[in-house]
Amino acid sequence: xxxxxxxxxxxxxxxxxxxxxxxxxxxxxxxxxxxxxxxxxxxxxxxxxxxxxxxxxxxxxxxxxxxxxxxxxxxxxxxxxxxxxxxxxxxxxxxxxxxxxxxxxxxxxxxxxxxxxxxxxx
Numbered sequence: 670x671x672x673x674x675x676x677x678x679x680x681x682x683x684x685x686x687x688x689x690x691x692x693x694x695x696x697x698x699x700x701x702x703x704x705x706x707x708x709x710x711x712x713x714x715x716x717x718x719x720x721x722x723x724x725x726x727x728x729x730x731x732x733x734x735x736x737x738x739x740x741x742x743x744x745x746x747x748x749x750x751x752x753x754x755x756x757x758x759x760x761x762x763x764x765x766x767x768x769x770x771x772x773x774x775x776x777x778x779x780x781x782x783x784x785x786x787x788x789x790x791x
Contacts, residue, residue, distance in 0.1 A: 671695045671767045671780040678763060678785030685755050685789070691748040691765030691782060699743035702770035704778060705750045707761035707787075714775055717763070718750065721771040728773060733759075755789045763787050 677689040689705070704719040718739035719728040727739055738751040748765055763785050768778030 671698060671701060673765050673767065673780055673782035675763065675765050675782040675785040678787045680788045680790065681755055683755060683757055683789055683791050686751070686753045687755065687787060689750040689752065689763055689765070689785060689787075691750075693746040693748070693767065695780075698741075698746040698748075698767065701767035701780075702772065702778075703739075703741055703748045704766050704768075704773070704775075705739060705748075706764045706766060706775060707759075708764070708784075709761040712761075714764070716773045716775065719771060719773055720748070726771050728771070752787070755787075757789045757791045759787060760789050761787060 671693050672695045674692045702721055705717040706714050707717050708714040720739045724741050736754045741748040765782045766778035767780045
């Protein structure tokens with residue numbers, strides 16, 4: 670499995686930006702699809718964005734389309750989520766995960782980070 674560590678979360682005002690990073694170690698990061706998910710209190714975990722192994726195919730949830738950008742640098746074994754124009758409803762714990770290539774179902778991802786808190790104040 671791949672070991673994943675997220676960083677970059679924090680408290681930001683509405684309209685602000687944050688960049689999350691996901692550092693991978695262990696097995697070959699480039700061999701796995703990668704996704705970002707989030708879970709708000711009292712809600713189920715939901716997909717935010719997914720990127721395929723080569724970075725050529727990307728999926729965004731409708732709620733973040735046009736505001737968030739997922740990317741990966743396989744040479745650095747790191748994935749990213751650039752979040753702009755943040756809204757209070759983006760408040761959640763954000764997780765990166767690796768697994769099957771270019772899928773959105775969380776059950777298809779076998780490795781998960783510990784999560785990083787993102788809080789957007791109004």
